[in-house]
Amino acid sequence: MPVDCAAPHAMEVSGTVNLAERFPDALPSEPEQDGFIKDACTRMTDAYLAPLKLRTTTLTLIYPTLTLPSWSAGSRVVACSIGATLGNGGWATLVNSAKGALLINGQPPVPPPDIPEERLNLPPIPLQLPTPRPAPPAQQLPSTPPGTQHLPAQQPVVTPTRPPESHAPASAAPAETQPPPPDAGAPPATQSPEATPPGPAEPAPAG
Incomplete structure (x- = not known):
């Protein structure tokens, strides 16, 4: 219920926004409502408080959004208000107008x-782009890398293994049977020494 600003109150209305101006048909989504209402309420509140600034009043801009039941019932207008919130979620008591x-x-x-x-109108800060560094020289890779190594980011080349060809094993030529060596080839047999023939008999002495 509106009251005189000289009486204690929680919020002060600074304007109203008609959503039908932007959304004549279906109920807009919550983000669409919020963007439209916030922009309109900010402009209306600045014009309402001028030449004061909202930040100098220490008050906060407050506005609701419409729910589907409210929209279905024909509501299209929301109020822009300014007030002071407390740490416990309540509202401070205001007396007199914010103006x-x-x-x-x-x-x-x-x-x-x-x-x-000077802080409100700071010059743009030029963006310093990093100076590109020259790429390091490419390392000379061996023409035939070892079998257990491969080039970076490449899969090693797998050479399909060819199955060994089937060959019948060559039959070894049979070794020629050497005839046993002749007896001459055998070591001489041990022979018993022949007895020395007796010498001639001495003549009998003459009698």
């Missing part, structure tokens, strides 16, 4: 320090 002597829970807002103008 005047605003009090938040009985205290005037303490605006954050202004951002220097």
Whole structure:
């Protein structure tokens, strides 16, 4: 229920957005609603507070999105509001308008320090691209690499093994049977020495 801004309140309405202007037919998705409402509420709130800035009031921009039951019932308009949230998820009590002597829970807002103008309009920083380094010289690879090695990123070449040809084993020529050597070839047999023939008998002495 709207109240006078001089009375305690939780949020202050800064404008309204009609979704039918962008989405005349079916209910838009949540991301589509959020993008459209946020952009419209930001522009309306800036115009509502001018020449003040929203950040100097320490308030936060708040807006809802429409659900399917609300859309089906004919709702097309949402309100843009500004308020102060508490750490427990509740809302602070506002007194007076954000465009005047605003009090938040009985205290005037303490605006954050202004951002220097030079920081708002910083010159673009040139992008330093890394200087490409020359590629190292390619290493000379051996013309015939070892069988257990292969070139990088290549699969070793597998040479199909040819089955050995079937050959009948050559029959060895039979060795010629050498005749036994003649007796002359055998070592001489051991012979008993022949007895020495007796000498001639001596003549009998004369009688």
